[in-house]
Amino acid sequence: xxxxxxxxxxxxxxxxxxxxxxxxxxxxxxxxxxxxxxxxxxxxxxxxxxxxxxxxxxxxxxxxxxxxxxxxxxxxxxxxxxxxxxxxxxxxxxxxxxxxxxxxxxxxxxxxxxxxxxxxxxxxxxxxxxxxxxxxxxxxxxxxxxxxxxxxxxxxxxxxxxxxxxxxxxxxxxxxxxxxxxxxxxxxxxxxxxxxxxxxxxxxxxxxxxxxxxxxxxxxxxxxxxxxxxxxxxxxxxxxxxxxxxxxxxxxxxxxxxxxxxxxxxxxxxxxxxxxxxxxxxxxxxxxxxxxxxxxxxxxxxxxxxxxxxxxxxxxxxxxxxxxxxxxxxxxxxxxxxxxxx
Amino acid sequence: xxxxxxxxxxxxxxxxxxxxxxxxxxxxxxxxxxxxxxxxxxxxxxxxxxxxxxxxxxxxxxxxxxxxxxxxxxxxxxxxxxxxxxxxxxxxxxxxxxxxxxxxxxxxxxxxxxxxxxxxxxxxxxxxxxxxxxxxxxxxxxxxxxxxxxxxxxxxxxx
Numbered sequence: 001x002x003x004x005x006x007x008x009x010x011x012x013x014x015x016x017x018x019x020x021x022x023x024x025x026x027x028x029x030x031x032x033x034x035x036x037x038x039x040x041x042x043x044x045x046x047x048x049x050x051x052x053x054x055x056x057x058x059x060x061x062x063x064x065x066x067x068x069x070x071x072x073x074x075x076x077x078x079x080x081x082x083x084x085x086x087x088x089x090x091x092x093x094x095x096x097x098x099x100x101x102x103x104x105x106x107x108x109x110x111x112x113x114x115x116x117x118x119x120x121x122x123x124x125x126x127x128x129x130x131x132x133x134x135x136x137x138x139x140x141x142x143x144x145x146x147x148x149x150x151x152x153x154x155x156x157x158x159x160x161x162x163x164x165x166x167x168x169x170x171x172x173x174x175x176x177x178x179x180x181x182x183x184x185x186x187x188x189x190x191x192x193x194x195x196x197x198x199x200x201x202x203x204x205x206x207x208x209x210x211x212x213x214x215x216x217x218x219x220x221x222x223x224x225x226x227x228x229x230x231x232x233x234x235x236x237x238x239x240x241x242x243x244x245x246x247x248x249x250x251x252x253x254x255x256x257x258x259x260x261x262x263x264x265x266x267x268x269x270x271x272x273x274x275x276x277x278x279x280x281x282x283x284x285x286x287x288x289x290x291x292x293x294x295x296x297x298x299x300x301x302x303x304x305x306x307x308x309x310x311x312x313x314x315x316x317x318x319x320x321x322x323x324x325x326x327x328x329x330x331x332x333x334x335x336x337x338x339x340x341x342x
Numbered sequence: 343x344x345x346x347x348x349x350x351x352x353x354x355x356x357x358x359x360x361x362x363x364x365x366x367x368x369x370x371x372x373x374x375x376x377x378x379x380x381x382x383x384x385x386x387x388x389x390x391x392x393x394x395x396x397x398x399x400x401x402x403x404x405x406x407x408x409x410x411x412x413x414x415x416x417x418x419x420x421x422x423x424x425x426x427x428x429x430x431x432x433x434x435x436x437x438x439x440x441x442x443x444x445x446x447x448x449x450x451x452x453x454x455x456x457x458x459x460x461x462x463x464x465x466x467x468x469x470x471x472x473x474x475x476x477x478x479x480x481x482x483x484x485x486x487x488x489x490x491x492x493x494x495x496x497x498x499x500x501x
Contacts, residue, residue, distance in 0.1 A: 003407075
């Protein structure tokens with residue numbers, strides 16, 4: 001498969017990159033690892049006139065721990081984050097989510113954290129070759145006016161956000177830094193997602209995600225990520241779950257659960273906070289109830305956008321939610337990271 | 343389309359080339375440099391047939407722009423044998439019958455090479471992890487994993 005033509009830009013610093021982004025505007029894509037963008041270009045889903053490569057921007061590849069945050073540059077490679085020792089011990093959920101992305105030789109040495117967060121939504125009717133798509137009408141996401149993934153059709157796109165790192169990072173309360181030539185803004189990660197299938201990110205045409213800030217691990221908290229995929233190495237998630245739990249002695253003080261791969265953006269399950277608050281650690285009834293909260297909330301969003309049946313994915317939401325919550329709670333109590341807990 | 347200059351080292355040999363921006367590393371290797379060891383299977387990063395080492399790390403050459411490899415050292419399967427002697431991994435693949443049709447072999451070898459360079463004492467789980475994301479339709483994977491394990495075990499004994 002050939003790539004369509006484009007001009008290639010490799011800015012030497014961030015200012016130059018933002019300047020280019022500002023000048024090109026809509027007609028431009030940022031090239032980080034390329035494992036999402038180049039495939040879509042080969043399939044003829046996008047044909048940007050200009051690419052801006054982040055390869056030379058070492059300032060965006062930094063990973064460091066400060067007193068308040070783990071700061072990860074948006075172009076940091078997934079393999080470098082896995083190799084950064086503190087992540088395994090103190091941000092176990094993040095470690096698990098990166099480990100769950102594809103396979104080492106596909107994504108880990110090329111793919112970046114910013115690329116994982118900013119990947120386009122996916123659907124089994126959209127992410128296909130030209131010849132596959134030609135057999136049907138054009139769908140909403142491709143500029144037409146129908147949706148094959150929603151029973152009875154829809155005037156909205158029901159593609160799914162497939163980022164594995166987004167659910168756990170949102171659960172852990174991560175923020176992202178977004179820059180344009182004119183301004184810098186820091187927003188909670190959940191606000192990066194529009195929950196609109198056609199354009200899933202809230203980034204402006206001249207804006208770029210530059211940094212991810214993950215709060216440091218506090219005493220009594222724990223995180224975990226669960227992903228269900230048919231073949232772990234090359235498949236996107238059927239359902240994923242990121243859980244963050246805060247405890248004090250044997251009480252759960254608070255919990256956040258984000259379900260991935262079921263809705264147009266990462267899906268926050270608000271009811272879980274209430275269900276688990278002030279319950280005892282190890283109260284499996286409460287965890288079961290929280291898992292049902294997740295399933296009931298997700299049910300309304302799951303469309304036939306993957307090859308697995310909708311009913312199966314709906315049921316699996318509760319399973320993934322339960323596993324993630326249990327493991328996050330165990331880690332919160334024992335204060336362990338990935339290696340000790342697994 | 344405007345060609346752009348590219349300095350690249352492939353299997354120890356440096357090249358100064360002019361390439362089109364939309365040329366992938368795989369197209370450059372196969373069509374311009376006649377190194378046809380890396381294969382195009384899916385072209386989407388799924389199958390692993392096009393895997394080469396970039397600065398000793400395995401990457402998909404079908405999803406890497408040639409220009410993105412500027413200044414890097416690329417190793418393809420053709421660069422594994424040194425002075426007419428096969429790499430221990432290549433010999434082990436032969437000894438264990440890990441090659442059938444051969445289409446996936448160059449990608450498998452490069453993933454294994456990447457692992458043995460970065461982690462010579464890898465355990466079996468790490469080997470499986472490193473070799474995941476490579477599809478083989480003939481061998482059933484067992485022979486391939488045995489071949490890699492044998493090389494890793496031998497290097498452990500030496501240490």
